[in-house]
Amino acid sequence: MSRFLTLAEAVESTIRDGDTVAMEGFTHLIPFAAGHEVIRQRRRHLTLIRMTPDLIYDQLIGMGCADKLVFSWVGNPGVGSLHRFRDAYENGWPAPITIEEHSHAAMANAYEAGAAGLPCAIFRGYLGVDLPKVNSNIRHVTCPFTGEQLAAVPAIRPDVAVIHALKADRAGNVLLEGIVGVQKEVVLAAKRSIVTVEEIVEEFGERSVNAVILPSWTVGAIACVPGGAHPSYAHGYYTRDNAYYKAWDAIARDRDGFLAWMKTNVLEQGPEAFAVHASHIAGKSTQPAHKIDAAE
Amino acid sequence: MAHNATEMMTIAAARALRNADICFVGIGMPSAACNLARLTHAPDITLIYESGTIATKPDVLPLSIGDGELCDTALTTVPVVEMFRYWLQGGRFTVGFLGGAQVDRFANLNTTVVGPYNKPKTRLPGGGGAPEISSACGEIFIIMRQAPRSFVDKLDFVTSFGHGEGGDHRARLGIKTKGPTKLVTDLAVYEPDPVTKEMSVTSIHPGVTREQIAANTGWPVRFAANVAATPAPTDQELSVLRELHARTARAHGDAA
Numbered sequence A: 001m002s003r004f005l006t007l008a009e010a011v012e013s014t015i016r017d018g019d020t021v022a023m024e025g026f027t028h029l030i031p032f033a034a035g036h037e038v039i040r041q042r043r044r045h046l047t048l049i050r051m052t053p054d055l056i057y058d059q060l061i062g063m064g065c066a067d068k069l070v071f072s073w074v075g076n077p078g079v080g081s082l083h084r085f086r087d088a089y090e091n092g093w094p095a096p097i098t099i100e101e102h103s104h105a106a107m108a109n110a111y112e113a114g115a116a117g118l119p120c121a122i123f124r125g126y127l128g129v130d131l132p133k134v135n136s137n138i139r140h141v142t143c144p145f146t147g148e149q150l151a152a153v154p155a156i157r158p159d160v161a162v163i164h165a166l167k168a169d170r171a172g173n174v175l176l177e178g179i180v181g182v183q184k185e186v187v188l189a190a191k192r193s194i195v196t197v198e199e200i201v202e203e204f205g206e207r208s209v210n211a212v213i214l215p216s217w218t219v220g221a222i223a224c225v226p227g228g229a230h231p232s233y234a235h236g237y238y239t240r241d242n243a244y245y246k247a248w249d250a251i252a253r254d255r256d257g258f259l260a261w262m263k264t265n266v267l268e269q270g271p272e273a274f275a276v277h278a279s280h281i282a283g284k285s286t287q288p289a290h291k292i293d294a295a296e
Numbered sequence B: 001m002a003h004n005a006t007e008m009m010t011i012a013a014a015r016a017l018r019n020a021d022i023c024f025v026g027i028g029m030p031s032a033a034c035n036l037a038r039l040t041h042a043p044d045i046t047l048i049y050e051s052g053t054i055a056t057k058p059d060v061l062p063l064s065i066g067d068g069e070l071c072d073t074a075l076t077t078v079p080v081v082e083m084f085r086y087w088l089q090g091g092r093f094t095v096g097f098l099g100g101a102q103v104d105r106f107a108n109l110n111t112t113v114v115g116p117y118n119k120p121k122t123r124l125p126g127g128g129g130a131p132e133i134s135s136a137c138g139e140i141f142i143i144m145r146q147a148p149r150s151f152v153d154k155l156d157f158v159t160s161f162g163h164g165e166g167g168d169h170r171a172r173l174g175i176k177t178k179g180p181t182k183l184v185t186d187l188a189v190y191e192p193d194p195v196t197k198e199m200s201v202t203s204i205h206p207g208v209t210r211e212q213i214a215a216n217t218g219w220p221v222r223f224a225a226n227v228a229a230t231p232a233p234t235d236q237e238l239s240v241l242r243e244l245h246a247r248t249a250r251a252h253g254d255a256a
Helices: A008-016 A032-040 A054-062 A083-091 A104-115 A181-188 A244-253 A253-269 A271-277 B005-015 B027-039 B069-072 B080-089 B132-136 B212-213 B234-249
Strands: A020-021 A045-050 A066-071 A098-101 A120-123 A138-144 A149-156 A158-168 A175-177 A192-201 A212-214 A222-224 B022-023 B044-047 B095-098 B138-144 B180-184 B188-192 B200-205 B223-227
Touching: A008 A032, A008 A192, A008 A222, A020 A032, A020 A098, A032 A054, A032 A158, A032 A192, A054 A083, A054 A244, A066 A083, A083 A244, A083 A253, A083 B234, A098 A158, A104 A120, A104 A149, A104 A181, A104 B080, A104 B132, A104 B200, A120 B080, A149 B180, A158 A181, A181 A212, A212 B027, A244 A253, B005 B027, B005 B138, B005 B180, B005 B234, B022 B027, B027 B044, B027 B095, B027 B138, B027 B234, B080 B132, B095 B132
Parallel strands: A020 A045, A020 A158, A045 A066, A066 A098, A158 A192, A192 A222, B022 B044, B022 B095, B095 B138, B138 B180, B200 B223
Antiparallel strands: A120 A149, A138 A149, A158 A175, A175 A212, B180 B188, B188 B200
């Protein structure tokens, strides 16, 4: 059964040095507050998995939390490079990082295989391209029925999945809607999980019958962190802060500027700093009549 | 109305799309071209982004492939695993629209690395969805600015497969789709030679010379037997594109 914890308690009790950690959220619902807490608690030697490492892993890598990155697209979407990742990979600052690189199709399939309890994912992919030459985890199998050669990659089974969701109910079930990415798959694939949410409600109330729900017994720790996906976004709560994504390019370009920014905005802050981003959209039909606080 | 080379490129790329297309949209310049097509001659085109947003009609261009605008205006939004398994691998796209950092004469693309893979001169973002988009969509359109360092004789890394080494290379790998059928640049439009599959210039944009194209192509460029003149942008195409960019700049918090 899921447990309601503070974000600090959730990270403290769930993520250990050396763990394989997947913080997911496909552009939407990226768990930034949880990433910042991992930085504050100075976790080290993590293997970080994420389809699109985004700013969240640029920050973790720049602060020396990671030894290895598993990914399929490593950039600042629509803006350019992740400068902290490139500095670590190309120059070893602040520490060397190794990579395991895939395509999106491979990683999505690998998460699904992890959730399904399979050892590997099989799909039609990597035809004619160079990635299989540099990643020994990309192999091939022959279909026993048709003889077709298909790509195979190992299932992703992280030690810890970290996601941000829209809300949890009092029973510890978790709900997300909008661009749902691979969040359901990563939680089901992982040994342990942390879910931050915009709010905790007594009951979910009116919702789509097809809303993505992670039942309480599939989830580890839940921490209520309003605004916790910023500068990513939470559907129906707040929009993506595209200006922040653009501003990050200049912040991350320079080592000293980056460290100063992290000190002011992460190391000297707590999860409550995210609340300023969590302005609700008035009149949203799925809002419950009764809101409760996690600490009750 | 006077136009610049980037506008000509985006408009020429948009014109390649048809009203009945089901299009896998790459971010950046492909996204601008696809939405321009939807706002001009192809109002019913189905635009799909890899975040799972199907038949989306964004009012402003997304900065990322998963901006909320895409989900809010989509017919439906599916999980990412489903997008890649049922929709892309399932063969439901007529066309995929890609950009790249490097392209070669057979329209293979590199978005992974400049220099050796393990000791890169420049580490680029990588493939994302492109390796499978290139093989699973019915055909591929590519939009790229031309320069000698991006139009190269030999790619440092093949991120997505175009026509490989040319000829029937796709068929030899068991790939049934057409691959790159159009490469639209700021100078010209290239299409594959029917036999060799080498990308050859089939249309030259207004004011551009053959010498300019040759100087910005890192291999001995071929011109098709009949080279057309790309029609200049119409006032309508230009004003729709400029309004789209102005709305986008306001929405992203830029100075307009």
